[in-house]
Amino acid sequence: MNSDSCFTFTCPVKTNSGNIALENLPVELSGLNAGKPLVVTNIAKVGRKAVRTLTGAFGDSGMSLGVFDSLGDKVDPALIEQLRTTFIEEEYDSIIALGGGTIVDSAKILNLTVSLKITDVRNLSAQTPVNRNLLPLVVVPTADATGLETAQFARLNGAVLSSEYLAPVLVVIDPRLTRGKDVKTIYATGLAALGRALESHIIAKENPFRQAYSFAAIRFIRDNLPAAVRNPDDKKTTLAVINAAVMSGCAFSGTEARPLHKLGQVFQEMLKIHPGIIMGMCLPHILDDYLHHDGNGLASLLHPLTGDEEFAQTPEVQRAGAAVSVLHRFMADLHSAPGKDVPQTLREAGVPPYAIEDIFEVLDVDPNGVYLRSVVERIRDKTPMAEKKG
Amino acid sequence: MEIVEVVRAGGKPFKRAYVSIFLWFTGRAIQAAAKVDEQVRREFNSLPDDFTFSLGVLPDGPWMVIGREKGQVKYLGGDPEGRHLHVRLAMKNIETAFLILSFRESTALATARNRLITEGEVPQALAMIRVMDIVEVYLLPKMIARLAVKRYPSWTPGRKFFGRIGIYSRAMLGI
Known part of the structure; x- marks a missing residue:
């Protein structure tokens, strides 16, 4: 790394992770000058038990909190406006988003409207300036996090708002809430984290702060995702996977969107498929393309993926190829976890054949559309690894 | 129509009672130990004459207050309100306090895990x-x-045995 290179990095997110981390919420909120939070979530996604665990964590604090648990699968401007009115009338002073993905997007948009006194959510766009501190936003991620919860982005029906002020000030990761409902959920979360961390790490050569986050996220995934996929009920490994997702969001913040991320987002927005599922399918193809196109960036992946010894023993010119081989092996191991069925083709992921043309139409608008389209074409008729083995 | 449900944080009476009793007895035991144990006396002698210390739970207690008055170490009750405290050790919440005071996590480990605030x-x-x-x-x-x-x-068995008798009996009697 060149020590005199110019770089910037912002990560306003404080992380509180581990056993009974949720119980720290009252003291953390009071440190943020907040005493009456509004909890927003989607009970169908996170489950009643998660909501009870969160509200129970406020026991003995003397606080009262509002709970809205009926967010939908997408950010609904009309609902956000209703919540905004209630937030102001009932004098709430902070927002806690319980869950991941669109729940956090809704919380970020709500925070924007109440902090900047925006009355019409439909007027928000990627050009809306967000240039001052908002009210405290706390994110409590669950197993279906996407990693973008900690990033400085908020998605509002196709538009991406970007500002460092949109990022939460606090993330609380508690093992009671990180256990996966099923193999697919934790697999998807892990691969979304891995995908974004890899893409951030490749371009983080000149940015030691970003590199620190992406390095740690890749290591956490390497060490814990296989075990978490084998047993999604395991507190220790699922906690590590969610930590990796949080770190990947911080590493990804402020970077240019790369192919893996873009593909994951397009499928999520159009078909409500967790981006990690698609990123997992595209990862081997994109890595092979990176190898032929930009081997230098890939070489830096070998260190977090293996370790000091193997990295030092591998000649510099072979590091990129070695990193790709390690990742291919890692993916094959994940898919071969005994008795665990995770989607490996678009059909298994629930993508109807007729939807592919719509996906292509959206991808064609992207400056890198031809390439993104070629990746989707490659995964479209892919044979699952299990069948190949058979 | 109200779309937001208002939830008032409930209490945790069992854990609160356990922590209150523990702090009350430990406070009296510290007062007793300052009379019985030489090492404890030395530690207090190195502190200012009017030294006051409190240990408790955020946000609303329970607390224990220990202080030096005219060279004597005293348990000053459970209300730190209005007192000038030299050191305040606060556990961030009642769950943390219960975790530490039920010995499932040592003080050192709890400090490393950022469960305590020292002022x-x-x-x-x-x-x-x-x-x-x-x-x-x-x-x-x-x-x-x-x-x-x-x-x-x-420690020698004698120190432990006689010290234990002295501290328990003084703590029970509050002397």
């Missing part, structure tokens, strides 16, 4: 941690005390 001079806070460790060794059987302190001391 005041660090050397004075460390002196009080050492005092509490000594008191815990007196009060608890070895099997449990080992979980509570960083390193279990190798």
Whole structure:
């Protein structure tokens, strides 16, 4: 790394992770000058038990909190406006988003409207300036996090708002809430984290702060995702996977969107498929393309993926190829976890054949559309690894 | 139509009662230990004459207040309100307090996990941690005390036996 290179990095997110981390919420909120939070979530996604665990964590604090648990699968401007009115009338002073993905997007948009006194959510766009501190936003991620919860982005029906002020000030990761409902959920979360961390790490050569986050996220995934996929009920490994997702969001913040991320987002927005599922399918193809196109960036992946010894023993010119081989092996191991069925083709992921043309139409608008389209074409008729083995 | 449900944080009466009793008895035991144990007396002698210390739970207690008055170490009750405190050691919530005071996590580990907030001079806070460790060794059987302190001391059986009798009886009588 060149020590005199110019770089910037912002990560306003404080992380509180581990056993009974949720119980720290009252003291953390009071440190943020907040005493009456509004909890927003989607009970169908996170489950009643998660909501009870969160509200129970406020026991003995003397606080009262509002709970809205009926967010939908997408950010609904009309609902956000209703919540905004209630937030102001009932004098709430902070927002806690319980869950991941669109729940956090809704919380970020709500925070924007109440902090900047925006009355019409439909007027928000990627050009809306967000240039001052908002009210405290706390994110409590669950197993279906996407990693973008900690990033400085908020998605509002196709538009991406970007500002460092949109990022939460606090993330609380508690093992009671990180256990996966099923193999697919934790697999998807892990691969979304891995995908974004890899893409951030490749371009983080000149940015030691970003590199620190992406390095740690890749290591956490390497060490814990296989075990978490084998047993999604395991507190220790699922906690590590969610930590990796949080770190990947911080590493990804402020970077240019790369192919893996873009593909994951397009499928999520159009078909409500967790981006990690698609990123997992595209990862081997994109890595092979990176190898032929930009081997230098890939070489830096070998260190977090293996370790000091193997990295030092591998000649510099072979590091990129070695990193790709390690990742291919890692993916094959994940898919071969005994008795665990995770989607490996678009059909298994629930993508109807007729939807592919719509996906292509959206991808064609992207400056890198031809390439993104070629990746989707490659995964479209892919044979699952299990069948190949058979 | 109200779309937001208002939830009032409930209480945790059992844990609160346990922590209150523990702090009350530990406070009296520290007062007793300052009279019985030479090492505890030395620790207090190194502190200012009007030294006051409190240990408790955020946001609303329970608390224990210990202070020096005319050279004597006194348990000053459970209300730190209005007192000038030299050191305040606060556990962030009742669950944390229960975790530490039921010896499932040692003070050192809890500090490393950022479960405590220290306000005041660090050397004075460390002196009080050492005092509490000594008191815990007196009060608890070895099997449990080992979980509570960083390193279990190798005392003579006489010190432990007579100290334990002295501290328990003084703590019970409040002298």
